[in-house]
Amino acid sequence: MISMTSQGRAFGIASPVLQWMGLDPSPSIHDRIRAGMHLFAVLPRLTDVVRHDEEGRRIADKMRVSIEFRVLNGPRVVLSFADGRIKTRSEGKSDLGLLFTSCAQLNNMFDGRKVLPIPFKGLHKAGELSRLTRLTEILTRYLKPSDTDMQSPRFRESHVEMSLLVGLSATQQIALQDPRAERIANHLPNGTIQYIILDGPACHVVLEDGLIEARSGTIADPTTTIEIQDIDLAVSLIKGEVDTFAANGSGAIKASGSLVLADEFNTLFDRVGHYLQ
C-alpha cells in the first residue's frame, strides 16, 4: 500500500513555515500524481534493468544499501539493493536518504533537469549514489531509447516490456489521486489482466480491492486477456496513439474474457499519458 504524508505537514514543519521558506506546502494534484508515478511506477523499473541489462546487473551486484527518496510533504519510497536484486517499499528504514523539497523538484529530476536533492542521512554511503545514478541512466536509455538502440530486437523487447510496466503500474496513482478517475476507481473490479504482445513480452496486472500491481510474464487463468499483434502496436499503445476500439475491431488487439474489467482498467491506463510522457 502506498502511504502519503498528510497534507500540510512533513517532518513536523507546519504549512506556514514551509511557505515562509519558499517551499510548496500543497502541491498541485498534477504534481502529486506525477511524483507518485515517478516513485512507484518508474523507479521500480530498476529491478527490470537488473533483469534485462548486463551492465545494470553488474552494478547492482556491488550494491548493498537501501536508499530513500522522500518528498517534503509528499510520498516516499525506499529502494533496497542486496544480492544483486532490488526491492521497492514505501515503508521501513533506509541507510541513505535524499530529500526533495517538492513534488515539482522530484518531477524535474525525472524529466532530466538538473536538481540537487538534500541528502538527509547516511552520508558515509554517499558513494552508492554514483552507482544509482548509472543505473538510472541505463533505465532512461530503455525508457527513452535512441533510434539506434531500437534497431536491436532484444532491446526493443526490453523497452516495450519496461514501458508497458511503467504505464500499467502508473494506473495505481490515477486510481488513488486523479479526481477525474475517481468515478471508475471507486468501483474497480477485482481480477487479473494478461497482456500478450504476440512477437514480444507478456505482462499482467493484478487488481485487488483498489490496489493495482503490474508484473512481467504470464498468469494462469486471467480474468481478461489482451493480445497485441506486435511490438510496433504495443509501442503506439503505450504512447497513447492507438484508437483501441478500432484496433479491437480490426483484430490488431484481441480482448477476451471480462470486457468490463478491460474497459474500466483501460480508462485508468488512458489517463497515464496525461502525466507521463
Next chain:
Amino acid sequence: MKKLYCFDKSLALFERAARVIPSGISGNKNPAFAVPGSFPYFAESGEGCRYRDVDGNVYIDYLAAFGPIVLGYKNPVVESAAAEQRRTGTTFNHPTERAVELAEKLVATISGMDWCAFGKNGSDVTAYAVQAAREHTQRRKIIKVRGAYHGSQSWCRHGIGGLIESDYEHVLDFSWNDATEAEDLLLEHEGDVACIIITPYHHPAFGDQVMPADGFLSDLQRLCKRHGVVLISDDIRAGFRLDLRGSHEYFDFEPDITCYCKAMANGYAISACLGTQDLKNAASKVFFTGTYYTSAPEQAAALACLAELERTDAVSHMMKMGRMLMEGLHTAAENNGLEVTLSGPPTLPFMTFANEDNFRRSQRFSGEAAKRGVLLHPHHNWFIMLEHGEADIQDTLDVADTCFRIIKKEFGS
C-alpha cells in the same frame, strides 16, 4: 455441413471506417463489445426476423437493432404508413397533425400518463425527464441504480471520456432491489433529490438480468411520495415488449414519468417522454427541441407500429416464443452437460454460463452461433420480435445445440 459464415467484407469495411470514423463504429455497436472477428460489423438488409450482413450472411436475429425492431424488419404496415407520410414531406417548419395524433394515442395507451413530448433517441427523453423532475421539484440530485443504462448524455454516460466531475456531481447510485439504500440517500440528501430514475427491471450489460424483488418498486414509489421526489420509469428497452400500457403495468407500480423509444416505431427514430398531469407545467418550462424532433414519417410509423402491436396481440406471441427459446436453451445446455442461467422476461431473454464471470464461454458460444446464422449477443440482452415463429426458435435451438457441444469440448463444463 453448412459452410460457416465469414466476415471478410465486414472487416474490410471496418478498416475503411476506422480511417475516417473514431472507433470505426461508435458506442455499443463497436465490434469490441461483441465477438470481434466472429460477428458481423455492417448491415445490408433485414426482412421479418432475418438480418443480412454486408457479407451476405443471413441470421435469425435476436438483437433486433438492439431493440427497435419489434414487429420484424420491413413490416409492410409500418413501412406503408411512413411512405405515405413521406409523400407529403419529411421535416417541416412545424409539426404535423401526426404529432398530436401520436401524443393522443400514447396518452391513451400508457396507463397513468397525461402528456407526451417527442425526441429522436432514448437519451433525449431520459435527459428531458430528469430536467422536468428538477424543474418540478426545484432540486438538483438524481438517484439511479448502479450499473443501469439511461443513455449517453453527460449525467449518465458510462466512463469518463469527455466528462468533467461536475457532469455527474449530482448523480447518486444505489443497488437494484435495495430500497433501503435508496432511502438512505434520500435522507442523506433530504430536500435536494429531484428524482429516482429506474428501469422497470434491471438489465445491465455484462450481467444477468434481475427482476424486481417483491415490494421493491412499490417501496420506491412510497419513498418518492414521502420525500416529494419524482419517480421516472426508463422503459426505453422493455417498453411495448411486456405490456402495451407500459412495463409499470406489468410490474404493478405507478411512476410519475415514463420514457419510450426502441420498440415504439419498429426501427424509425423517435422517442417519447410521458408524464402525469402535475408535472406538465414543469415539463413545459424545459426548452426541449431538436432539428428532427417533429419529423412526421417517424410519427406516422409509430402510430402504425402501436396499432399493429395491438391488432396482433404481439406481446402474447413474443412471450410464447421467448419462453420456448429460454426453455429450449436450458434443455439443450443440460443435454450437453452444461449449466446456464436464462434471465429476464421471455421477450427480452439473456443467457450466461453458470460460475463464469469473465464471459469467455458466452463469447465463444455467440461467435459460433453467428458463424451458423444465429445472432445472440454475448454481453447484452436479446430481443424477441413478432416475426419470430416456432420454426425459427427450433432452428435456433438446433444451432445452439451444436454450439453447446463445442463449448463442452473446449471448456469441459
